[in-house]
Amino acid sequence: MKALTFFFELSLALCSSLLLSSCQLSDAPPQAVSPNHQKTLKVMTPDWGIAATLTAMGYPPVAMGDKPFYKEWVGKPLIPDTTLDVGARYQPNPEMFSQLDLDLVIDNAFYAHLRPMYGDLPIYSIELTSSNKIAKWEDFIEPTLQLGRSIDKVQAAQDYLTNSKKQIIQAGQTFQTRYPHIKKLAVVQFADTNNLRMFSYNSLFQPALQMMGLQLVALADGNEWGFTPIMLGDLAQLDDDTCLVVVEPLSDLLKLELEDSLVWQRLGYFFDQEQSYSNKGRCLTLLPATWSNSGVASMNVLADRLTHVTFVGNTDL
Amino acid sequence: MIHKNNLLSTNRIYMMVVFLLLLAGLSSYAVVHQLWHLNFLELFTPSFELPLSDMSIQLRILPTMLVALTCGGLLGLVSVLLQQLVKNTLASDTTLAVGSGANMALLIVTLFLPNLALGGNFWVAFVGALGSMALVFLLAAPSRMNPLVLVLGGLVTNILLGAITALLLIYYAEETLNVMVWAAGSLTQNNWQVSAVLMIASVVAFIVLMPLLKPLEIMSLDDRQAKSLGVPINLIRGLVIGVVALLTALVVSRVGPISFIGLGAATLVNVFSVRRIGYRLLLGYVFGALLLWITSNATTLLQQYLSLNIPADAMTAILGAPLVIWLIVSQSRQHTEEVIPTLVSERRDTHLMGWGVALMLLTVGVLIFTVTSNGWQLSTIGHLIVDFRLPRTLSAAATGIMLATAGVLLQTLTRNPMASPEVLGISSGSAIGVVLSFIFLPSFGYTGIVLSGLLGAFIVLSLILWLARRINPGYLLLVGVAIAALMGGLLSLVKISGDQRLQAVLSWLSGSTYLASPETAWILIGLAFILLLLSFMVIKPLEILSLGSGIARELGVSLRLYQSLILILVALLSTISTLAVGPLSFIGLMIPHLASTLGAVNLKRQLQLSAILGAGLMVIADWMGRYLIFPYEIPAGTIAAIIGGTYFLYLMRRIKD
Secondary structure, eight states: HHHHHHHHHHHHHHHHHHHHHHHHSSSSSOOOOSSSSOOOOOOEEHHHHHHHHHHHTTTOSSEESSHHHHHHHHSSSOOOSSSSOOOOOOBBBBHHHHHHHEEEEEEEEGGGGGGGGGGTTTTEEEOSSOOOOOOTHHHHHHHHHHHHHHOOOHHHHHHHHHHHHHHHHHHHHHHHOOTTTTTTEEEEEEEESEEEEOOOTTTTHHHHHHHOOOOEOOOOOTTSSSEEEEEEGGGGGGGGEEEEEEEEOOHHHHHHHHHOOHHHHTTTTOOOHHHHHHHHOOEEEEOOOOOOHHHHHHHHHHHHHHHHHOOOOOOOO | HHHHHHHHHHHHHHHHHHHHHHHHHHHHHHHHHHHOOSOOOGSSSGGGGGOHHHHHHHHHHHHHHHHHHHHHHHHHHHHHHHHHHHHHHOOOTTTHHHHEEEEEEEEHHHHHOGGGGGTOOOOHHHHHHHHHHHHHHHHHGGGGOOOHHHHHHHHHHHHHHHHHHHHHHHHGGGGHHHHHHHHHHHOOOOSSHHHHHHHHHHHHHHHHHHHHHHHHHHHHTOHHHHTTOOOOHHHHHHHHHHHHHHHHHHHHHHOOOOHHHHHHHHHHHHHHHOOHHHHHHHHHHHHHHHHHHHHHHHHHHHHHHHHHOOOHHHHHHHHHHHHHHHHHHHHTTTOOOOOOOOOOOOOOOHHHHHHHHHHHHHHHHHHEEEEEEEEEEEEOOOIIIIIIIIIHHHHHHHHHHHHHHHHHHHHHHHHTTOOTTTTTHHHHHHHHHHHHHHHGGGGHHHHHHHHHHHHHHHHHHHHHHHHHHTHHHHHHHHHHHHHHHHHHHHHHHHHHHHHHHHHHHHHHSOOOOOOOOHHHHHHHHHHHHHHHHHHHHTHHHHHHTTTHHHHHTTTTTTTTHHHHHHHHHHHHHHHHHHHHHHHHHOHHHHHHHHHHHTTOOSHHHHHHHHHHHHHHHHHHHHHHHHHTTSSSSOHHHHHHHHHHHHHHHHTTTTOOO
């Protein structure tokens, strides 16, 4: 009897879900739209940086990892709706992956453990980072071209590099007409009220700012991801003529907690323009989420965002 | 004689306090030496007179230590109060789920009502703390607050709330930025506010408790007697519960969840068998304060050394759990035979065939009814089933069978309805073995991992069995809780270490069948069946053993041989399932009870039905985990804990004494 009831319940559940599924079936399988008439290779990448760079070149991947979170942490360039989400970056859904129609996979060493999943597909591994202690623009040329070669679009990669360089330098000029006195920037991201990451000279912020005619200031050399962990109080070591760039996301709760922090109060930074003005606050800006691992694409976004952000506090340094 | 004993114990208490003070002093010296570069006395200069960088270091030393002291003290106080209230030496803010209730309430408010900016709000935490306490007390009410039932209720509530938290964090991963801020459980301060609030709270708490001491003392003897002496029992109880909820909520909302300090402090107080309530409360505060102070210093030093941001909660578990285990072991002589409550169940026809058929249909159903890139549909594409769905479904079923079997064996052997590989910490022991072998013996590969997993399970199991004859069954559970907490702490250290290799372990131990492959799945299900068959062969001796050692000896059963055999069997079952999907799943605790409430009262029937039900629950949990938020995943262990936990709480109303 029990078993029968159970079976009945089970089939009921199956049927009801089937009804639900019919609604979802209506949005037909999306297809990647090629911006070019010649054959575009269908790429899947678990990595945000590669997805961002491919998209910026005009050839977005057909599938990528952690797509919803890309919006919060990387933001630009916008990934088209046609790009499918294969689930968590570090653990993509193998069942979903096997249903994709792909030509190749592009990854980096961070995702090496996933390679058995790709089967016979060709795999390109490209690191969009600089291995030098002080990163230069030149360090990023080769990996970007490599990315272009992997999808048979070397020319697009070349054009992208040329345009990007032009745009970043142009953005630097725009920035300097707007804030002629700001020369030195320190870039940080909050982990919690006491702990921050400070991006250092081996990060892509270094060449990007350099091309914009600005100077990156860091308190220590960066680790392999380009940052050094610091405590809030360490910000006191920054000179007065250095502006603080806080990379978002920064939660509202964290802002509230910072306002309660004696250290933050004494540092003399304010997020709010009026408050900062009336208290003669130090120079600071909030930078919308900019991923620090997307090579040239990140530099582009950084340059563009810096020309649009508003610095609060003393900008006549 | 009595006088002399008291004197002795007073001396021992002083020695303990002095020892802890010494430890705290030394570690504080190390912290100051490590961080502070000015003259020692300058550490006490008013903050605003110090240069900014020195001030920030001062704040990391002084108010941080004050917060540790007061937080630990309050949690110790709360736990002693709770123990007094329910007359149960296992009660604490952790074991009765007070802290996790407060935490859960904060999480929900932060996730769903972000505009109210109530994250870290004290009143929200208060409501949560009251809510979870009420739930636990309601569960224990039918058994007239039987100590074991009460702690079991707390335990299950903890697991359930933990699983729901994990689920919410996965499901609302985009909105959890706020959550990460206050749930960090960091004691590090950057102002004096929190320490001031907690100090005031400590003073107020003691003042408020003053007039309650006398009635509490009378109530600790006998309720009826207390009533006849004119003590308003219910009023006092309500007041105490209110104080407990307020103080716990304060701690959780200001610094995040801090486990084990309260329990450790209260257990220390019990070890010294202090009688007078006022003295107990004071000692509880002192012990809690010293324990968390030492832990906080250790965290700061380790943080400096590893340059990692270590949550205090991980450290309290890593340092507190061994303390609790040690205290229990050192107490092992006080064994009292206790009446163990059981679920009321009656022998009925178990419809084994029906359940078996249902399991088959279920398995086929989950294999073909899934989400694809086009949404929910019936999908019968052969290679998808064979390559992806079947291995995971089989692995889930195999772990279900193994854990349920281990649960039945353990519950019968220890005659403890709350025994299971997860609850007694056997799975955690095996997971600790795995993590340690990954860190220290990476060159041994899979053999090393399996062997150290087995070794871990076996050590815990032997400890449990050794203790089982010496301490109350309730304490046994506590050992399990401590080992599980130790594992949790270890895993969170692994998580923040950022080591790639170790991240793989973490995802392995997350309770998911993600890593199941077509090759391993068949081996796993084969092993599950072999071990299940072996269990049937020990039914007879197990039944005799479960009658108690006296009867078994009279019947001439070679006790040790069979006991060892069953132990090895349980170790194998727990280790293999831990290696397959990780340590958290709840199946072993719950399924045997479910089987017996469905009428499988005799051991053979219980084993059979448990295997089927365990497999079924895991198959469903795994299927839901894979497809509910496709292409993302929820670990099967999390879903099994939510389904299982809810059902178990429902069942618990039927526990009578």
